Amino acid sequence: MRNTIKFGSYFGIPVRIHFTFPLILVAFGVEGGLRGGWLEAVWAILLVLTVFVCVVLHEFGHSLQVRRYGIEVRDIVLLPIGGMARAEKIPEDPRQEIIVAISGPLVNFVIALFCGLVIWVRRSPLDINGDFLFHLLAINMVLGTFNLIPAFPMDGGRILRGLMAMRMPYLDATRYAKNIGQIIAILFVLIGFVNTQFIMLPLIAVFIFFGAIAEERTVRLKERLGGKRAEDFVCQHLPMLTADETLENASVIVGDSRLFAFPVFDAHGNLMGVVETRELKDALVKGRTADSLRAYVKTGFPLIASDTPASQVYHFLRSHKLRLAAITRQDNGFLGLITIDDLADRLR
């Protein structure tokens, strides 16, 4: 992930921190120093570091559990709004998803319980302001509880989705979880505006709101395109045009096609590139009828094998902001074109 610094590897999982973390530490240190001298500064930095460490431990709770289900964890990323364990996928079995989601907050509650026990055994009078153990307990209670709020895709929301998915189709459960998550996100924004003490809430709300949309789309994609391959969506009945064809001839051959683009071949029948229908029409309007297609050929599109899963093609085109790919047969010959719109149509 961009703007992150690798901060070691634990249990074989790299931990990355966002570059703003040193800045956050300095800011809290300076603020503490101005308030009560250097001792206060050290105290403030110590508390912020403690929060970071507890968030990382929380993420390890998720990561180690998800790995037990045979799912690889790429890394743990610490962002200013919270931590994120990036696994290659989310367990599809609702029971496993619930256990993975609960494992993070559970780590915090175990730490809190440990602190509580030590404080209890110690039996010395409790100085709430200056007692590190008490702060550690409070930080972990807040982290554990906050993450259990059922705002999908936060942990509580994942647990909710898992519970619903045991009783209804996975996509429906995801939709409900998404809607509930978005309502809570809106509440977070309102709370943040009413009380500036909770200034982080609107930021987290943005993450929840758009995170929920992205998660729902991924599930929908899997369901609608699942089992389908690139060849199932390929547009094969395309005009055969060579690069030396004039725009005028090309427009006659293409007719009033609704194709986004059409392929252009060299004299040996090899694919050279594509010409966008819109560009052809624009050029004709400008009277460039005698131009050859060659000048309008574009090559910036991927070649994708026909047996590639359709969902993978969709992800690839989307993440690279591409509209079109050429699909090739087993023998690498040209099969046809696929556009992201053809795929997106199936997702409505």
Ligand SMILES: [Zn+2]
């Ligand atoms: Zn979590």
